[in-house]
Amino acid sequence: MQALTNRVKEVNRKPMSFMEKLYLPAIFKGMAITFSHIFKKKPTIQYPEQKREFSPVFRGLHVLNRDEEGRERCTACGLCAVACPAEAITMEAAERLPGEEHLYREEKYAARYEINMLRCIFCGLCEEACPKDAVYLSETFAPANYTRKGFVYGKEDLLIPNPKTDPQGLAEARGQHI
Amino acid sequence: MSEQQLFKVTIDNITIEVPAGTTILNAARKIGGDVAPPAMCYYSKLEGSGGKCRTCLVEVSKGSEKDPRPMPKLVASCRTTIMDGMEVKNITSEKVLDARAGVVEFLLINHPLDCPICDQAGECHLQDLSYEHGSESTRYEFQRRTFKKHDLGPHIQLHMTRCILCYRCVFTADQLTQKREHGVLDRGDHAEIATFIEKSLDNDFIGNVIDVCPVGALTDKTFRFKNRVWFLKPMDAHRDCPTCSGRVTLWNRGDEVYRVTARKDEWGEIEDTPEGKPGWICNTCRFEKKKTSDWIIEGPRNINRHSVIAQGHYAGKIGTNKPTETFAAVNDGRKPHLLMDIHSVSQVNKPEVKLSLIDGPAHSDAFKKNND
Numbered sequence: 045m046q047a048l049t050n051r052v053k054e055v056n057r058k059p060m061s062f063m064e065k066l067y068l069p070a071i072f073k074g075m076a077i078t079f080s081h082i083f084k085k086k087p088t089i090q091y092p093e094q095k096r097e098f099s100p101v102f103r104g105l106h107v108l109n110r111d112e113e114g115r116e117r118c119t120a121c122g123l124c125a126v127a128c129p130a131e132a133i134t135m136e137a138a139e140r141l142p143g144e145e146h147l148y149r150e151e152k153y154a155a156r157y158e159i160n161m162l163r164c165i166f167c168g169l170c171e172e173a174c175p176k177d178a179v180y181l182s183e184t185f186a187p188a189n190y191t192r193k194g195f196v197y198g199k200e201d202l203l204i205p206n207p208k209t210d211p212q213g214l215a216e217a218r219g220q221h222i
Numbered sequence: 223m224s225e226q227q228l229f230k231v232t233i234d235n236i237t238i239e240v241p242a243g244t245t246i247l248n249a250a251r252k253i254g255g256d257v258a259p260p261a262m263c264y265y266s267k268l269e270g271s272g273g274k275c276r277t278c279l280v281e282v283s284k285g286s287e288k289d290p291r292p293m294p295k296l297v298a299s300c301r302t303t304i305m306d307g308m309e310v311k312n313i314t315s316e317k318v319l320d321a322r323a324g325v326v327e328f329l330l331i332n333h334p335l336d337c338p339i340c341d342q343a344g345e346c347h348l349q350d351l352s353y354e355h356g357s358e359s360t361r362y363e364f365q366r367r368t369f370k371k372h373d374l375g376p377h378i379q380l381h382m383t384r385c386i387l388c389y390r391c392v393f394t395a396d397q398l399t400q401k402r403e404h405g406v407l408d409r410g411d412h413a414e415i416a417t418f419i420e421k422s423l424d425n426d427f428i429g430n431v432i433d434v435c436p437v438g439a440l441t442d443k444t445f446r447f448k449n450r451v452w453f454l455k456p457m458d459a460h461r462d463c464p465t466c467s468g469r470v471t472l473w474n475r476g477d478e479v480y481r482v483t484a485r486k487d488e489w490g491e492i493e494d495t496p497e498g499k500p501g502w503i504c505n506t507c508r509f510e511k512k513k514t515s516d517w518i519i520e521g522p523r524n525i526n527r528h529s530v531i532a533q534g535h536y537a538g539k540i541g542t543n544k545p546t547e548t549f550a551a552v553n554d555g556r557k558p559h560l561l562m563d564i565h566s567v568s569q570v571n572k573p574e575v576k577l578s579l580i581d582g583p584a585h586s587d588a589f590k591k592n593n594d
């Protein structure tokens with residue numbers, strides 16, 4: 045038969061010799077390999093005492109960004125929601141009232157913004173779609189939970205601390221995540 | 223006799239015969255597809271429209287059989303009638319594509335580029351045009367123009383910054399309604415569509431300016447910011463309306479009617495009714511009938527699959543049939559044990575909140591009020 049690739053290996057169908065039939069030498073060889081690993085460096089990390097370093101492009105839990113003046117950047121354009129392959133993002137928009145200019149950057153904003161972390165596959169497409177630099181995937185992940193309720197993240201969970209009113213909180217959040 | 227005369231015209235190497243007096247644009251639309259030049263200001267249902275925006279420029283490489291000289295400059299195809307034996311180049315001409323890119327750049331010079339906020343996004347002709355012909359960045363370094371805010375009645379939202387001065391709305395107001403109450407004030411850079419102070423547009427058909435506006439300058443206030451068009455389900459529906467044809471497209475979310483528009487054809491223009499009249503719809507149908515019970519639903523509307531609106535859009539029966547819960551049926555009526563009811567956790571899409579019934583855009587107080 046013609047081989048489909050050049051990596052084909054013929055199966056050896058010779059009958060086993062006496063030494064092979066004993067099996068013991070092969071067992072000892074295997075044990076020796078296992079034993080030798082005791083002296084090698086341990087790759088296991090004792091999470092949560094020890095934490096592995098994230099790559100700078102790690103795609104973790106989302107944050108909703110604010111601008112330098114602390115205004116919410118998201119304008120509820122829905123592009124993240126339409127880009128999301130898992131349909132994890134939902135939002136409801138509202139119009140900015142006069143006097144709310146310090147809260148929201150644009151005329152329209154997301155009054156409600158929700159990401160269902162049970163659905164999210166952390167692909168980062170929402171981050172890529174966002175025209176307003178509003179949604180980012182941070183270098184952390186959603187903490188485990190016994191129920192499903194804790195995985196629906198609303199705006200209050202996602203928004204970063206306001207750099208104007210809560211600069212300390214922002215610094216802490218940054219220090220935690222970097 | 224002369225009306226029946228057929229002229230032969232070749233557009234982008236495709237030859238067709240059209241009645242004398244047809245414009246190049248309409249001849250090209252008969253061929254259809256990419257051959258048809260984009261049109262931002264011409265609107266076949268509005269007399270006198272066209273000739274303002276210059277996006278429909280084409281090259282006439284042969285004037286006619288009798289006079290085969292080419293036309294010296296690119297011509298606006300919506301305003302140029304064909305001659306017998308005329309040869310026209312649209313997308314096959316470098317010059318046309320270059321000129322069109324220039325036109326797009328000019329149209330966008332003062333445009334605020336606020337598509338993320340704009341309700342027209344997803345069905346905007348200027349978006350399509352710039353996507354096809356525009357460049358990725360701007361060379362403009364100055365402040366874009368801004369306007370004082372004008373209110374056009376209780377139902378229509380005007381964003382003058384987005385207007386491209388195509389005059390379609392002016393023609394609509396002129397031809398559909400007897401009183402013309404808004405027009406173009408000032409000239410050039412300062413030109414703007416505006417009401418003459420304090421007169422709100424209360425004519426029965428004025429809502430149609432929303433449909434004719436190729437950009438997001440005129441949008442529906444009753445739909446403002448409620449959702450993005452690509453998350454809505456367009457459905458053909460009709461009702462017995464004493465004022466208009468009552469044939470509309472409903473934009474639904476679930477069973478809620480978020481928006482009502484006239485039905486639009488493949489050129490983005492209002493479809494004709496079976497009697498052959500343009501299917502303009504009245505304000506009552508457009509702004510006040512926001513309940514499914516007001517309408518007889520015909521079925522999902524066909525949407526071009528290249529449009530973002532076609533995402534998640536099912537045509538045919540699937541679009542109207544509600545999925546049934548099979549679990550209870552096969553388990554002697556026993557309800558499935560839900561691990562989590564999403565409405566108990568989620569703040570969005572609350573079943574008891576009917577966004578479609580709010581008169582205008584939602585504000586922070588609306589959300590505070592029904593915040594548990």
Ligand code: SF4
Nearest residue numbers: 128164165167168170
């Ligand atoms: S990371 Fe991917 S799956 Fe998760 S919300 Fe963003 S787009 Fe959706």
Ligand code: SF4
Nearest residue numbers: 118119121122124174
């Ligand atoms: S996060 Fe970005 S993409 Fe998503 S709605 Fe807000 S502005 Fe649009």
Ligand code: SF4
Nearest residue numbers: 385386388389391435
């Ligand atoms: S408001 Fe719209 S329809 Fe009227 S001139 Fe401006 S772009 Fe054209």
Ligand code: FES
Nearest residue numbers: 273275276278300
């Ligand atoms: S469509 Fe012909 S000039 Fe605007």
